[in-house]
Amino acid sequence: MEEPADIYVLGFQEIVPLNAGNIFGAEDDHPVAVWEHIIRETLNKLCPYKPKHKCVSDPPSPSKFNPSDYLVMEDGFLSEADNESEGELHPLIGQDINPVTNDRQHENSNGFPEDNLDHDVSTDNRVVKRKNSNFVRIISKQMVGIYLSVWVQRGLRRHIHNLRVSTVGVGAMGYIGNKLSFHFIDLPCHLISVLIRFSMNTPGSISVSMSIYQTPFCFVCCHLTSGEKDGNLTKRNADVEEILRRTIFNPVHRVSMPKGIHDHEKIIWFGDLNYRINLSYERTHELISRQEWDLLFDNDQLKWELMKGRTFDGWIEGVISFPPTYKYEFNSDKYAGDEPISARRRPAWCDRILSYGKGIRLDSYRRAELNLSDHRPVCAVYMTEVEVLCHRKFQKALTFTNLEVDDHLFLER
Numbered sequence: 001m002e003e004p005a006d007i008y009v010l011g012f013q014e015i016v017p018l019n020a021g022n023i024f025g026a027e028d029d030h031p032v033a034v035w036e037h038i039i040r041e042t043l044n045k046l047c048p049y050k051p052k053h054k055c056v057s058d059p060p061s062p063s064k065f066n067p068s069d070y071l072v073m074e075d076g077f078l079s080e081a082d083n084e085s086e087g088e089l090h091p092l093i094g095q096d097i098n099p100v101t102n103d104r105q106h107e108n109s110n111g112f113p114e115d116n117l118d119h120d121v122s123t124d125n126r127v128v129k130r131k132n133s134n135f136v137r138i139i140s141k142q143m144v145g146i147y148l149s150v151w152v153q154r155g156l157r158r159h160i161h162n163l164r165v166s167t168v169g170v171g172a173m174g175y176i177g178n179k180l181s182f183h184f185i186d187l188p189c190h191l192i193s194v195l196i197r198f199s200m201n202t203p204g205s206i207s208v209s210m211s212i213y214q215t216p217f218c219f220v221c222c223h224l225t226s227g228e229k230d231g232n233l234t235k236r237n238a239d240v241e242e243i244l245r246r247t248i249f250n251p252v253h254r255v256s257m258p259k260g261i262h263d264h265e266k267i268i269w270f271g272d273l274n275y276r277i278n279l280s281y282e283r284t285h286e287l288i289s290r291q292e293w294d295l296l297f298d299n300d301q302l303k304w305e306l307m308k309g310r311t312f313d314g315w316i317e318g319v320i321s322f323p324p325t326y327k328y329e330f331n332s333d334k335y336a337g338d339e340p341i342s343a344r345r346r347p348a349w350c351d352r353i354l355s356y357g358k359g360i361r362l363d364s365y366r367r368a369e370l371n372l373s374d375h376r377p378v379c380a381v382y383m384t385e386v387e388v389l390c391h392r393k394f395q396k397a398l399t400f401t402n403l404e405v406d407d408h409l410f411l412e413r
Contacts, residue, residue, distance in 0.1 A: 005381065006156055007212075008135065010039060011221030012147040013272040014373070032142055036149065043135040043151055141206045143167045146271075148206040148221040162216070162257065164209040164249035169202065170242045203239045205271075209249040209258055215386040218264035220247070222271040228346065233301055236274055237311040266357035266384055269315065272375065275302035276348040277324070284324075284346045285335070293321055300349060315354045318365030318380065325367055325376040326350040332371060351378045359385035 012035070016028045136157055140149045152160060205222035222243060225235040243261075250257045258264050277284055278299045287296045297303060297320055305311045324347035327336045335347050353365065364381040 004043075004134075004153070006153050008039075008043060008151040009219050009268065009270075010149045010151075011206075011219075011270050012145075013221075013223040014145040015142065015147045016145050029142055032140065032147055035147070036137065036140065039149065039151065040133065040135075040137070044133045139163060139165065139208055139210075141165050141167070141208070143169070143204060143206055144202050146204060146206050146221060146223050148208060148219065150208060150210075150219065156212075159213050160210050162209065162211040166207045166209070166247045166249050167204065168207075168243050168246045169204040170239045205243045205247065207243075207247045207249075207261060209264065213386045213388045215266065216258050216264040218258070218261050218267045220261060220267065220269040220271075222269065222273070224272065224274045226272075226274045228276050233275070233305075236301075237305060240311050262356075264357070266355070266360055268353065268355050268380075268382070269312075270353040270378075270380075272350050273302060273352045274350050275300065275305070275352070276350075277301070277346055278304075279346065281344055281346050288323060288335075288347060291323075293323075296324070297349075302349070302352060312354060315356045316362075317352060317354050318362045320349060320365070322367045322378075323347070323376075324349050325378060327374045328371065328376065330371070330374060333369075336374065351375055353378060353380040355380075355382065 015031050015035070134154055135151045136154050137149060137151050138157060138160060141147070203223055203225045205220055207218060207220045209216065209218050211217070220243070222239075224239045225232055227235075247261050248259060250259050253259065261267060277296060278301060279287070279296070284296065300320075302312075302317075306315065306317070324335075326348050327345040328334065329336045336345065351367075355362065361383045362380060363383055365378070366380075367376045367378045370377055
């Protein structure tokens with residue numbers, strides 16, 4: 001990007017093949033190391049970061065936020081030198097992190113901390129010398145095939161706190177996504193076959209809670225139930241409600257600390273939501289060939305569920321003006337169509353990004369033309385308001401208040 005963003009949030013689904021070995025065995029984190037190397041190198045090839053906007057210590061109320069008004073930051077407030085050691089800070093080695101995995105803590109849902117902030121990084125048998133990067137990673141998390149990574153401009157890192165992580169698996173019996181261990185020897189054979197069959201789709205979510213300055217944000221990366229059969233739509237809606245209900249960042253109540261997703265002021269939800277288009281295979285391809293996106297979108301399941309308030313009540317999505325993101329042939333720009341009629345998948349906008357909260361402006365909503373899978377990734381760029389407390393001005397205000405009180409008492413004498 002010509003003008004880098006302050007924060008990059010990247011979410012993956014099916015980062016590893018969803019087979020029985022990855023579902024029930026040791027978590028394969030090799031793809032994560034490869035992707036993080038690519039992300040790091042790509043972000044730091046961008047032009048040097050220069051703060052574009054300023055912030056005042058007393059920003060307007062979110063209800064009065066005018067998307068055209070950028071906040072103003074005091075000179076030098078973001079450009080102060082970062083006195084911390086070179087490298088990247090991961091919350092698991094910081095002081096303010098409490099990763100939570102719902103239902104049970106387990107070994108295979110750990111984050112990916114930097115082993116040592118000062119040593120070299122080895123990726124793909126190559127040693128890469130770590131440098132003082134413009135963008136640094138503050139959190140990474142994998143749960144089976146779902147992976148979430150958050151990167152920020154280096155000068156902003158010290159203003160991000162209260163990092164929390166919560167994972168929710170809503171797969172078969174609510175267990176598969178959470179990687180609970182099963183002792184197959186104790187299970188009847190018919191139950192084993194059911195578990196393996198469900199393992200091909202493991203809906204669930206990874207959620208990150210953080211405060212950017214004094215504003216609590218939440219990012220939710222999810223993979224919902226797939227399929228075009230009757231009942232799959234209801235399951236997707238149920239997945240959303242289950243994620244909202246079971247995502248907990250702070251089991252013990254703490255004042256001003258968000259407990260669940262809706263306790264945050266600003267929320268971004270993204271991933272493979274798997275909502276389909278309620279049209280025939282032939283009619284869907286006909287509208288795609290004519291680029292009739294509006295007519296096609298009139299039959300989008302998620303649009304109808306939002307309108308009827310059956311899921312994501314109060315959430316907002318940008319205007320979709322790009323082709324459906326699923327299902328493509330691998331390494332091709334053509335939609336898949338060689339399967340038997342009974343197995344054909346209609347193209348659909350499975351990959352979506354939604355927002356919730358005031359003081360958020362969507363600047364861009366598009367898809368990227370990467371043909372690495374049968375999906376096309378989507379990306380959104382948001383401009384958002386954050387509340388900034390200037391401690392120096394706050395202390396000065398308290399001092400003046402104390403003087404006024406003292407003068408008043410003196411006059412009464």
